[in-house]
Amino acid sequence: MASEPLVRFYDLSGPKPWSPACWRTRYALNFKHIPYECVKLPYPAVKPKCRELLSPTIEDRDATVPIIEILQEPYVVLNDSTPIAELLSERFPEKDGYPEIKLVKEVEKYEEETIFRQRAIFRWICYDVWKNALDDKDGSREYFKTTREVNLGSLETITERRGGGDAAVYEDHKVQWLGLKERMAKEDGTGEPSYIDFFDASLFRYVEAANAEKGVRLMNLYEDDTFTKLMNKVKPYEGGPGGI
Ligand SMILES: N[C@@H](CCC(=O)N[C@@H](CS)C(=O)NCC(=O)O)C(=O)O
CATH class of the missing domain: 1.20.1050 (Glutathione S-transferase Yfyf (Class Pi); Chain A, domain 2)
Structure with missing residues (x-):
């Protein structure tokens, strides 16, 4: 049986996964073997979802996918692929059995x-x-x-x-x-x-x-x-x- 998801990952809809920023988050989640679920958003739903989850006053230019929610305590929600990769390293560290992704900061x-x-x-x-x-x-x-x-x-x-x-x-x-x-x-x-x-x-x-x-x-x-x-x-x- 698949493990309970620890992360909810918001990607864009489409016949195939295509958004490059979302691809980076998918690669990071898979590389670290973090159990997650994926929600595909229609493009017009991205900004409203950011306002709902991140902040009602978020600037248009910052209201983008990928977004992730960490579902285990302490709950965190974040968007922007590189800060997401950094957060995943912090919350799912090597010492707990999650492989470290190299060159995130670079x-x-x-x-x-x-x-x-x-x-x-x-x-x-x-x-x-x-x-x-x-x-x-x-x-x-x-x-x-x-x-x-x-x-x-x-x-x-x-x-x-x-x-x-x-x-x-x-x-x-x-x-x-x-x-x-x-x-x-x-x-x-x-x-x-x-x-x-x-x-x-x-x-x-x-x-x-x-x-x-x-x-x-x-x-x-x-x-x-x-x-x-x-x-x-x-x-x-x-x-x-x-x-x-
Ligand atoms: N620097 C951001 C860029 C994210 C980004 O540009 N996402 C696009 C999809 S690829 C988006 O959500 N655009 C929302 C819009 O145009 O309304 C990251 O790496 O996450």
Whole structure:
């Protein structure tokens, strides 16, 4: 029998798990073998759920998923994937049998250093997220389109307008993932994943869930085993409630 959940994890709805920030929390929960349940929220429900659980006055920009509730005493609720990983380390420590995730603190700097990569991804797949990754019956697609198009204009033409077209954005990816390529060149793809590996893998899963063909192209970005090694490392931690 499965153990009683110790954590409730809020992810976004959609045919497949796709939100990169939520992927990071799923990887962390699975890596630490913490029993949890997963609640999938429609996009328009994210801000109301944050106001209900976190604070009625939370700023719009901070009202995001993932959110976790720790169900055992003392009860805690928190959102934002890196603080969540830190909290999980604190509440489920190695001395109690929960494996420690390496390089959690280092991810903040890594995220800053790779900000252009995240921009390249967004420009490449924003329209695909709307078209393929979101639930088409629970209001998520309408919400995403309306909230993004206010600032970005038509989602359909973002790659063209802001990324310089598909070929240009793909060339940009070749530059933006070089750090991963160098890291994986020193590994055989069988070692223990760090939180930085989970961060990179979450972005790969994001692209793949938005557009399977772009997922294949990213996998083959360097025509080598960079992404195969990365995804082999994280594979054991992708199942569980709401996973794949
Ligand atoms: N820095 C945050 C980012 C979280 C984030 O941007 N989540 C998106 C989904 S991927 C969200 O909840 N957006 C809510 C909205 O746009 O209303 C983290 O790492 O958790």
